[in-house]
Amino acid sequence: MAMRKNESKAPFPQGIDEEKFDKLSQLAEMGKLLAETAHELSQPLAGIKAFTQMLRKRYDDDDFLGPKLRLIEKQARHMEAILDSVKTYSHGLRTVTESCAPREVIESAMLLLRNKATKARVEMELRVPAELPTVEIPEHKLQQVLLNLMNNAIEAMKGSEGSKLVVEASESGKDFRLAVADTGPGIPGEVANRVFEPFFTTKKDGSGLGLAICKRIARQAGGDLRLLGQGECSSRFGERFRTALELSLPLERDAS
Ligand SMILES: Nc1ncnc2c1ncn2[C@@H]1O[C@H](COP(=O)(O)OP(=O)(O)O)[C@@H](O)[C@H]1O
Ligand SMILES: [Mg+2]
Numbered sequence: 001m002a003m004r005k006n007e008s009k010a011p012f013p014q015g016i017d018e019e020k021f022d023k024l025s026q027l028a029e030m031g032k033l034l035a036e037t038a039h040e041l042s043q044p045l046a047g048i049k050a051f052t053q054m055l056r057k058r059y060d061d062d063d064f065l066g067p068k069l070r071l072i073e074k075q076a077r078h079m080e081a082i083l084d085s086v087k088t089y090s091h092g093l094r095t096v097t098e099s100c101a102p103r104e105v106i107e108s109a110m111l112l113l114r115n116k117a118t119k120a121r122v123e124m125e126l127r128v129p130a131e132l133p134t135v136e137i138p139e140h141k142l143q144q145v146l147l148n149l150m151n152n153a154i155e156a157m158k159g160s161e162g163s164k165l166v167v168e169a170s171e172s173g174k175d176f177r178l179a180v181a182d183t184g185p186g187i188p189g190e191v192a193n194r195v196f197e198p199f200f201t202t203k204k205d206g207s208g209l210g211l212a213i214c215k216r217i218a219r220q221a222g223g224d225l226r227l228l229g230q231g232e233c234s235s236r237f238g239e240r241f242r243t244a245l246e247l248s249l250p251l252e253r254d255a256s
Contacts, residue, residue, distance in 0.1 A: 021219070034086055035087055038083045038086040038087045039087065041079075041083055042083050042087075045076060045079055045080060045083070048072075048076050049073065049076040049077070052073045052076060053073055055069050056069035056070060056072075098136075098138040099134050099135060099137065100134065100135060100137060100138065100142055101134055102132050102133075102135055102169060102176065102178065103128060103169075104139075105139055105142045105143050105146060106126065106128060106146065106167055106169060106178075109143060109146045109147050109150060109167075110124055110126065110150075110167070112147065113147070113150050113151070113154065117154055117165065120154050120155075120157060120158045120159065121159065121160075121161070121163060122157050122158075122163045122164065122165050122182075123162075123163065123164050123165070124164075124165045124166075124167070125165070125166045125167070126166075126167050127166055127167065127168040127169070128167070128168070128169040129169070129170065129171075132169055132171070133171055133176055133251050134251070135176045135249045135250075135251060136221060136222065136249060136250055136251070137217075137221040137249055141217050141221065142178075142249075144213070144214070144217065145178075145214045145217055145218065145225070146167070146178065146180070146247075148210040148211065148213070149180035149214065149247075150167070150180055152210060152211070153181075153182035153184065153243070155203070156182055156184030156185060156243065157182055157183060160183075162183070162240075163182070163184070164182070164183045164240070164241075165181070165182050165183075166179075166180070166181045166237055166241070167179070167180055168180075168181065168237070171251070174251055175223070175248045175250065176248070176250075176251055177246055177247070177248050177249075178246070178247045178248075178249075179236075179237075179244050179245065179246040179247070180244065180245055180246075181228075181233060181236075181237040181241045182241065182242075182243050182244070183240040183241055183242065186230060186242030187227065187242075187243055192227055195211050195227060196211050196212055196215045196225075197212060198212040200212075214247075218247055218248070221249055221250070222249070222250045223247065223248045223249035223250060224247075224248050225245060225246070225247050225248075226245070227243075227244075227245055228243075228244040228245070228246055230242055230243075232244075
């Protein structure tokens with residue numbers, strides 16, 4: 001069977017292309033701005049409401065002032081409710097600003113999967129330089145991506161002799177790179193083109209969501225996740241390695 005080369009097809013959920021993705025990113029930025037504006041506006045509004053209440057209590061019986069002050073107070077409460085709902089809504093759109101030290105995440109992921117790897121007769125190897133930069137992604141998200149990649153690798157190699165999984169971290173220009181490579185059967189071209197699709201799985205009990213979620217996490221953090229071509233994979237990790245996925249993340253921005 002002729003295998004297609006890994007075309008790097010836009011790995012977004014169905015119906016979303018790069019252009020739409022950029023639009024969504026802009027919307028997320030606007031959401032953040034909106035949340036900040038809502039927060040800024042609630043301060044002066046609280047002042048307006050407090051003083052109106054004070055005046056209303058004093059002039060409640062005044063035929064002229066009473067009704068007007070009650071109305072101002074009501075309008076202020078209404079504005080408060082609007083701002084609250086904006087704050088709640090845009091909370092989920094907040095962009096990532098947390099960062100973490102990747103070495104600890106890598107070591108804990110290896111510890112978490114040690115039993116599973118031993119049972120599957122998979123040897124794990126760490127290729128990580130002594131010094132690693134801080135990366136802009138929340139620790140639990142980096143762990144989630146790494147565990148997914150390592151789990152997939154172990155599952156692909158289950159039971160075969162001399163199986164090996166390599167976790168490699170490196171720094172390249174403005175990026176931090178984290179790759180997980182394995183000596184499993186590899187991914188045929190027609191499967192390779194679909195691995196990032198939500199619900200795409202070749203496993204009997206798979207969810208097909210692992211890599212789709214990992215890709216989204218990577219993109220949300222301003223990075224990406226890609227499947228290396230088989231040639232690239234073997235020349236980089238050794239000829240027995242047929243599959244490698246690589247996460248790239250921006251290095252922590254200078255505090256400004
Ligand atoms: N290391 C790997 N080796 C071989 N195939 C893989 C590997 N990682 C992912 N795949 C393929 O990608 C598919 C999608 O993976 P994923 O999104 O994690 O979902 P799931 O693991 O539930 O199937 C898998 O079903 C498998 O066919
Ligand atoms: Mg999986």
